[in-house]
Amino acid sequence: MKLYHCPQTRAFRALWLLEESGLGFDIVPVDIRDEASRADATFRSASPMGKVPALIDGDAKLWDSGAIALHLVDSYPQAGLGPVVGEPGRGTFVQWVMFTNAVFEPALMEKFTNAAVDSSRSGHGSFPQMIEIVENGLQPGPWLMGERFTAADVLVGSSCHFMKLFGAMPDSPPIAAYIERCQSRPAFAAAQAVEAQASAGDE
Structure with a gap:
């Protein structure tokens, strides 16, 4: 699992979420304040908007913090990050x-x-x-x-x-x-x- 991250941005949400999960992940640093970094082809493949957070987990490429949260909850129920589909609440x-x-x-x-x-x-x-x-x-x-x-x-x-x-x-x-x-x-x-x-x- 790879998290594209830049400090003092919304990527903090995904970073905190992954720390709560106990799952293994790697951080890919991105300076989204730098135009060349935002335009990097590999980064844009993960994040078409050129923003963070962006998460790659297997074939899944997610670039919205809400989508990342729901993906982690449903894909890794053992992490206990929230109720899965069909669970009360x-x-x-x-x-x-x-x-x-x-x-x-x-x-x-x-x-x-x-x-x-x-x-x-x-x-x-x-x-x-x-x-x-x-x-x-x-x-x-x-x-x-x-x-x-x-x-x-x-x-x-x-x-x-x-x-x-x-x-x-x-x-x-x-x-x-x-x-x-x-x-x-x-x-x-x-x-x-x-x-x-x-x-x-x-x-």
Whole structure:
């Protein structure tokens, strides 16, 4: 299994997910901020959009973090990353996986750009609505699927982490506590260590 990775990007999600899985994988470093690196034919074969993360697992070439999460959950059920097809809670789990790219990120971009959004027409609603949904989803907690930590927490949790990192965090004790729980996981720390080493190598 190969993960195309660039530090301080959405590839962190896939990296954290793989660290949680306990599966063996190799990292292929890519500087997506460099045009020549993005245009590399081998990389573009794995990621037609020229973005990370991209994962190669056998014949599977995946270049969306949600697709990567679902692939790992279903292909490696022994990793316990989430409910597989037919298992109770599968629909709710998939909904949270999709929520990250479909709702969280567009709402966060709205916050960054101070864009005026008509939530009745916007596919993602609004930033305040997104925050409310996450807060409600964490009840009773501690994770989005209750007592079970899943790949959905990796995706939503990483977005919450970056929201705080980039100074867009609202006053939300439930989300703040959730971020702390995510950051306390050994796999999160392992992924951050890989990121730090990769960043140091770029200097």
